[in-house]
Amino acid sequence: MNTPLHVKCAKCEKGAVVRVTYARLNLCSEHYIEYFEKRVLKTIEKYGLFKNTKRVLVAVSGGKDSLTVLRVLSKYRDVLGVTLAGVHLDLGVGVYSERSREAALSTCSDHGVECRAVSLSDLLGYTLPELVRKTRRPPCSLCGLIKRYVFNVAALEWGFDVVVTGHHMDDILVFRVKEMLMGQRESEVAKLLPFTPGVTGFYAARARPLYEVYEWEIELYSKLTGLKYVEAQCPFKYRDIISSSVAEMLGKIDSEIPGFKITLARRLAKRTRWDVNAEKITPCQYCGMPSSSGVCALCKFTLKTHGKPMGLVVREKLKSTKPI
Numbered sequence: 668m669n670t671p672l673h674v675k676c677a678k679c680e681k682g683a684v685v686r687v688t689y690a691r692l693n694l695c696s697e698h699y700i701e702y703f704e705k706r707v708l709k710t711i712e713k714y715g716l717f718k719n720t721k722r723v724l725v726a727v728s729g730g731k732d733s734l735t736v737l738r739v740l741s742k743y744r745d746v747l748g749v750t751l752a753g754v755h756l757d758l759g760v761g762v763y764s765e766r767s768r769e770a771a772l773s774t775c776s777d778h779g780v781e782c783r784a785v786s787l788s789d790l791l792g793y794t795l796p797e798l799v800r801k802t803r804r805p806p807c808s809l810c811g812l813i814k815r816y817v818f819n820v821a822a823l824e825w826g827f828d829v830v831v832t833g834h835h836m837d838d839i840l841v842f843r844v845k846e847m848l849m850g851q852r853e854s855e856v857a858k859l860l861p862f863t864p865g866v867t868g869f870y871a872a873r874a875r876p877l878y879e880v881y882e883w884e885i886e887l888y889s890k891l892t893g894l895k896y897v898e899a900q901c902p903f904k905y906r907d908i909i910s911s912s913v914a915e916m917l918g919k920i921d922s923e924i925p926g927f928k929i930t931l932a933r934r935l936a937k938r939t940r941w942d943v944n945a946e947k948i949t950p951c952q953y954c955g956m957p958s959s960s961g962v963c964a965l966c967k968f969t970l971k972t973h974g975k976p977m978g979l980v981v982r983e984k985l986k987s988t989k990p991i
């Protein structure tokens with residue numbers, strides 16, 4: 668992307684604010700917003716994200732990605748024929764979490780989307796920094812484990828068919844290419860597909876409407892539409908050397924071959940199988956949620972931190988969480 672000066676929009680007489688290099692289009696603000704939304708809607712249609720879905724739960728962190736997805740879905744919910752709600756998990760990471768919660772709740776309310784906020788300290792008795800200090804586990808892996816469990820259980824307990832997340836193409840490609848470099852088996856990298864089907868009673872489906880969208884496109888969309896997202900990054904965020912190198916390499920290829928990342932993302936989506944089904948799932952002996960060995964990741968983790976499995980407690984607490 669670069670911003671041309673004194674260039675007209677390809678669709679109207681106004682000045683362009685952006686050049687979308689891979690599409691060879693100069694667009695004004697209004698037509699960029701329209702273009703971006705169409706791309707997201709196309710992704711939803713192409714991958715059948717809401718084909719069998721009526722009730723959609725959006726994981727709203729308060730950052731630009733999740734607020735963008737929330738805005739687009741709320742604008743087109745009637746066209747898509749879905750009922751929307753938001754879920755926000757407060758990680759208890761100081762001011763960052765306070766601002767994130769505020770951004771998530773106010774954006775949901777501005778867009779007429781009912782939201783339920785849950786806090787990690789309510790669910791597990793500890794904030795994320797406290798759990799990190801207690802366990803010395805890498806914060807992002809811990810956070811990922813908790814979010815996966817909480818959002819999945821929230822959807823199942825509250826009667827939603829699908830959880831929508833704001834993962835975008837740049838991050839997904841870095842993750843997938845990195846895992847390939849590290850020799851992961853295909854099934855292990857199949858997590859970040861545009862759509863992963865649900866398994867009744869165990870998994871809500873997962874949908875990623877920003878699967879084919881560049882991060883810069885989201886940033887521009889959220890700025891032009893005035894979304895009040897949290898610009899600060901989570902203090903735990905860090906990028907390891909392999910991820911940064913992969914990101915740099917992909918960025919370099921994409922600047923030489925505009926649209927390369929989109930082609931790669933489409934190929935990966937086509938070639939990756941998702942073969943989870945009910946027969947292969949062992950319910951956790953403590954909470955009944957999916958596990959590979961009889962104890963789910965959350966119960967395994969809390970057996971160490973709390974001296975007891977907390978899965979059922981978390982399920983009960985989520986069940987009684989009401990919309991704000």
Ligand code: SF4
Pocket residue numbers: 806807808810811901902903904905
């Ligand atoms: Fe969680 Fe890591 Fe993201 Fe912070 S940076 S919200 S710890 S995944």
Ligand code: ZN
Pocket residue numbers: 676677678679680681694695696697698
């Ligand atoms: Zn225009």
Ligand code: ZN
Pocket residue numbers: 951952953954955956962963964965966967976978979
């Ligand atoms: Zn469990």
